[in-house]
Amino acid sequence: MGSDSVIDCVMTGGVVSVQHSYNSEGYQNQLILPRLGLGNGAGSFEDGIFTCAFSRQTVVPSQDKVYDLNSAWHVLFAHGRAQSGLKLPHGSNDVLASRRPIDFGATKPTKSTTLPTTTPTTTTELWTTIAHKTTIIPVAASSKPITVDPAQCGKTQGCYHPCVTDTHCDFAVSWTSHKDGIDFRLKATLSGVGDKWVAIGFSDDEEMGGDYVLECVSKDGDIRVFQSYNYGKRNRRLPDPHLGIRDSSASIIDGVFECNFTRDKVVNGDEKIFDLEKDWHLLYAYGNAVEGKKQPHSYTNLPKASAQAIDLQSYEDISGVSSRILLKVHGCLMVFAWVCAASIGIIAARYYKPLWPHQRACGQMIWFQIHRFCMILAFVACISGFVIIFVEIKGYSEIVGSNFHKAHPILGIIVTALAVLNPIMALFRPHPGTSKRSVFNWAHWIVGTGSHMLGILTIFSGVGLNKVHVPGYVTYILIGYVVYQVLIAFILEIHQYVANKKEFSSSSTANKRHGQYLYEMQGKPYGSTRPPAIPLDIEPPFSNMKKAMLGTHVLIILAFAMIVGLIIAIS
Incomplete structure (x- = not known):
């Protein structure tokens, strides 16, 4: 043990998360951009058996502590206890090591295999279930303003924002439509410390209630995309909050929260996941998050609603909000x-x-x-x-x-x-x-x-x-x-x-x-x-x-x- 690239499966409150860490020469283990290159993570603990499955990119650029899987490596296996999402030191007999290096590229299954998964429920929601990349840069003393590009908005992409000029925006939502999905980009200037969330809702009117929601939520600096639904003024995550979501990435740079993802235009299996081929009013909201869950937005930061229904298949530049x-x-x-x-x-x-x-x-x-x-x-x-x-x-x-x-x-x-x-x-x-x-x-x-x-x-x-x-x-x-x-x-x-x-x-x-x-x-x-x-x-x-x-x-x-x-x- 020492100078080892580690992938951890940690259970917190019945939810399994997958993350990167590194063993230094002094046998100290520390997290490193925890989920960079990881995806399709799932896990369960039933009848005393802990199961964890995930995928990992073969090569993770610009991170030398996440090893290249094109090379052969000895595999170490360890287990132990965790507290508040943090691993506790394992015992001396709780580590096993392979006798020889393993070439992961040499494993050629003769038939298709399915990674074991668990089905999320309304009470247990998996945090890591989709390929995702998060970049965190400390918040500067003053956040940079959000800008919109007039050469793109309304021409090569659709935009919804309250900008007075190109450099005075609290938030901006943009989208690009392609054959089977819509690429979304959410940007917001957020202040304060701690985990945050930004979200867009899709509604048939300008008011909150009966709305489908796409939300980007940070947890310990990592940002994930979920789907939820507004039952009146109460918001609840959907049973499968990642259904139809792919290719997500996010960053927090100088106080600007940015979240990118693709959602399929039509998703079968849940009637509360709206059809994006229809026109909807867009709602925008943000707030604080605790343990990966949105907290209610403050009453001084109520949701903004587009003054008109938006066709996501076209590239409109919607710059107004409903004033009521x-x-x-x-x-x-x-x-x-x-x-x-x-x-x-x-x-x-x-x-x-x-x-x-x-x-x-x-x-x-x-x-x-x-x-x-x-x-x-x-x-x-x-x-x-x-x-x-x-x-x-x-x-x-x-x-x-x-x-x-x-x-x-x-x-x-x-x-x-x-x-x-x-x-x-x-x-x-x-x-x-x-x-x-x-x-x-x-x-x-x-x-x-x-x-x-x-x-x-x-x-x-x-x-x-x-x-x-x-x-x-x-x-x-x-x-x-x-x-x-x-x-x-x-x-x-x-x-x-x-x-x-x-x-x-x-x-x-x-x-x-x-x-x-x-x-x-x-x-x-x-x-x-x-x-x-x-x-x-x-x-x-x-x-x-x-x-x-x-x-x-x-x-x-x-x-x-x-x-x-x-x-x-x-x-």
Whole structure:
């Protein structure tokens, strides 16, 4: 033992990987570009028998520690234990050596032989199963920009990229079509340390969900190509993640992650491996990897989608990405309508009628003007958002997802109908003091409160849709909003109860004032020319506290609406 070229089969977590190492003169073993020249690796451990099979290039250029198999060599066999993917030293009796050098070229099988393999499953995925070459050069302090060649893109190859100019690209995907396959090249500028992944998805629309994915994933610096599928927002590797993939190679040079491979145009045996002779929207995404598996991409690096379906048989230069501007405007308007404007308007009408009794704004009581102004804003925002989404999706659209999310369009239509109905009811409201006024008040309250609650529920269903790409934590922000809304209503109910109790105990006419002017909107009862029974400049107890609570409520509601709206806008 000493100065030996070694090929290791190492099992980690039930997965066998094949790699190169070298025994120095001092009996020290170290990895050397682990999988350079290796391919078709597979292995298993069943009934105490460890099986490992692989192929190796006869000559591996520019690597003198990977020996030329055209020469004859003594073969050494050793085994031992491994921990976390690293070999532990073997025992003194765990090494066997051939008595004479073996000429590998002299082995001429008389019949075809098949290397033993194992079939990958959804829970066990082989890392080394295809011929592959990885080149690793340490990341420089600043990554080089990705460039696209205008002489090639759209002429000799197809390209998809977001480049503003030829030298300002975060990523670039190129492809070349030939008779039975398509050669892909993925390039991305990645920052940070640790293993990474880049991937392209193939979708029949611009949103994530039901997509076929080709992914390049690094593990301990080595990069492999796999296939997976997006089940909604969750991605899972296919049972045979290398089916139809060949001729892969990859490199990381100065922070630029490059991955090249060929995929057969049509692959039989798995319906989730899409037919590349059809047109697809391309999705691009990247993120961190752990132990050879993709970790979810961050919400600041959401997938980019091509604005049009791409014919991979032609050489198009696709330089734009789908912005979803109208979708974002729709979301922001609905958040403003129901999280912000409706919340303030309903609180003002429910709890602030007795306040500012001697003050008017444009001839109307303060609470009524606040209520009307906020509800007009909510109405305008809701109608605008409703029209915009129909323009964006070009009509009514069925949604793929859970039943709750599928209900989003229906809920939106109902909410918009209620938003239109309530102001129409207000136009025909009976005069204060008439017999039908109480019927209107109850109907107005039920429609208004119902539309507000249903509007918030519709927003919950909307932020969970795949197409909007909104981070999952927005749901928790909305839950916080609902909790706060219930809390402020509870506090105001307690405040009103305490104030009424104090007022009723100190004034025999308080009950009359509350009953007579509960829905007064013009400073005096309709048709009355007599002065009010109680001076209107007398406010209920603790009114200053209640005014301060309204100001605080407005600020908190604005904060909720701005945070959710900003997340929708930048996602």
